[in-house]
Amino acid sequence: xxPAEERECxxxxxxxxxxxxxxxxxxxxxxxxxxxFRMTRDxxxxxxxxxxxxxxxxxxxxxxxxxFRFRTWIAKIVTNLSLDYLKSxxxxxxxxxxxxxxxxxxxNANTVIESSELKSAVFRLAEQLTPKQKAVFxxxxxxxxxxxxxxxxxDMQDGNMKSNLFHARKKIKEGLEKxxxxxxxxxxxxxxx
Amino acid sequence: MYLYGELNAAxxxxxxxxxxxxxxxxxxxxxxxxxxxxxxxxxEDRPLPPNTANLTRLVMENIESVKPSFTLWSMLWESRLxxxxxxxxxxxxxxxxQEVSVEDYHVPNEQxxxxxxxxxxxxxxxxxxxxxxxxxxxxCRTPLAxxxxxxxxxxxxxxxx
Ligand SMILES: [Zn+2]
Numbered sequence: 001x002x003p004a005e006e007r008e009c010x011x012x013x014x015x016x017x018x019x020x021x022x023x024x025x026x027x028x029x030x031x032x033x034x035x036x037f038r039m040t041r042d043x044x045x046x047x048x049x050x051x052x053x054x055x056x057x058x059x060x061x062x063x064x065x066x067x068f069r070f071r072t073w074i075a076k077i078v079t080n081l082s083l084d085y086l087k088s089x090x091x092x093x094x095x096x097x098x099x100x101x102x103x104x105x106x107x108n109a110n111t112v113i114e115s116s117e118l119k120s121a122v123f124r125l126a127e128q129l130t131p132k133q134k135a136v137f138x139x140x141x142x143x144x145x146x147x148x149x150x151x152x153x154x155d156m157q158d159g160n161m162k163s164n165l166f167h168a169r170k171k172i173k174e175g176l177e178k179x180x181x182x183x184x185x186x187x188x189x190x191x192x193x
Numbered sequence: 194m195y196l197y198g199e200l201n202a203a204x205x206x207x208x209x210x211x212x213x214x215x216x217x218x219x220x221x222x223x224x225x226x227x228x229x230x231x232x233x234x235x236x237e238d239r240p241l242p243p244n245t246a247n248l249t250r251l252v253m254e255n256i257e258s259v260k261p262s263f264t265l266w267s268m269l270w271e272s273r274l275x276x277x278x279x280x281x282x283x284x285x286x287x288x289x290x291q292e293v294s295v296e297d298y299h300v301p302n303e304q305x306x307x308x309x310x311x312x313x314x315x316x317x318x319x320x321x322x323x324x325x326x327x328x329x330x331x332x333c334r335t336p337l338a339x340x341x342x343x344x345x346x347x348x349x350x351x352x353x354x
Contacts, residue, residue: 018253025252030241033248037240047242051252058256115234122235142236173228180227 001027006070014062021061024070025054031071031143032078038138039082041123042092049085053077068152075145076153079135086131117183125175126168133168140165 001009001023012020032053036046056077064073085091126134132154139150140161151161200208212219242248 018256021256022249022253025249029245029248029252030239033242034239043243046240047248047251050242050248051255054252055255055259059259118231119235119238122231126235141232144236169228169232172232173224176228176231177224 007066010061010064010070013058014064021058024057028071028074029054032074035075035078035138035143036082038126038142039079039134040085040091041127045085045090049078049081052081069149072145072149072153075139075143075149076155079139079153083131083135086134121176121179122172125172125179128175129168129171130164133164133171136161136164137168137172141169 006024006027009020009023013024029050032050033046036049036053037043040046040049053074057074064070068076126137129137135154136150136156139145139153140147145153147158147161150156151158154161156164212222
């Protein structure tokens with residue numbers, strides 16, 4: 001769907017057209033779910049967030065500000081709902097110990113680190129970020145949204161966004177370095193025996 | 194940090210030479226490379242809903258029972274009507290309607306002037322029926338009050354109720 005078609009769809013949906021709205025849902029539910037899951041790491045919670053987000057979009061679609069890209073608006077609503085969840089007592093928090101234990105168990109004895117292990121190390125480290133750092137990291141580094149889009153989605157000033165991103169990357173970098181060292185030591189020990 | 198991949202061959206050679214001889218720079222460089230590689234890998238992994246079609250169906254079911262929270266203001270806006278001073282009282286109704294959230298009221302989708310008028314009368318009759326909860330917005334309309342002050346007054350009344 002090109003931007004003009006999307007705009008037409010939004011206008012139709014704003015006048016109550018369910019079919020047009022359905023097209024918007026089909027176009028953006030993947031993005032919504034991806035952000036929700038990256039924030040919560042919980043399938044059920046992510047599905048609930050996506051549903052709630054689209055109800056909000058539907059209710060407010062006539063107020064849609066064309067100064068935003070539609071996907072930025074979706075990202076904003078989904079991120080806010082995800083942040084609410086992370087602040088709620090329902091959210092499952094990884095304890096520091098769990099993180100270390102999970103990360104200290106390499107899955108195989110190859111000296112080459114498996115890409116799936118590396119990915120899961122990044123995801124576990126992202127769980128150690130503050131909710132704000134995590135939101136910035138997810139939107140900027142994982143969703144690869146433009147800095148201005150991230151600021152709009154999170155209602156953040158550029159400086160604040162960059163400082164959150166800096167701390168997020170720093171924590172992940174430090175965690176990765178520790179993880180690599182463990183992997184190397186473990187693999188070296190394994191090779192000898 | 195420079196974008197290594199975007200450097201020309203000469204600059205790259207110069208940096209490579211420095212990195213080869215400088216322990217601290219080369220370890221920083223390696224760390225950043227590892228971080229970027231790990232992040233790119235994580236970004237490629239796009240979690241998708243277990244059942245996209247089912248999720249879409251649930252969303253569509255949800256909105257079936259929810260009316261868009263059309264406000265008179267937005268309807269005026271969408272019908273591209275110039276808001277004149279004569280429409281001020283209509284706007285006040287609209288503002289108030291926004292405050293009490295009309296999302297549960299059935300609002301016709303026609304964005305015509307007659308649609309707006311229809312809704313004003315619908316809103317008024319609903320407001321009358323809910324008198325116990327709703328104050329009269331005209332209470333706040335004093336001759337010298339600015340639009341902002343009237344809005345604030347109505348807000349404060351609404352909060353009390
Ligand atoms: Zn150096």
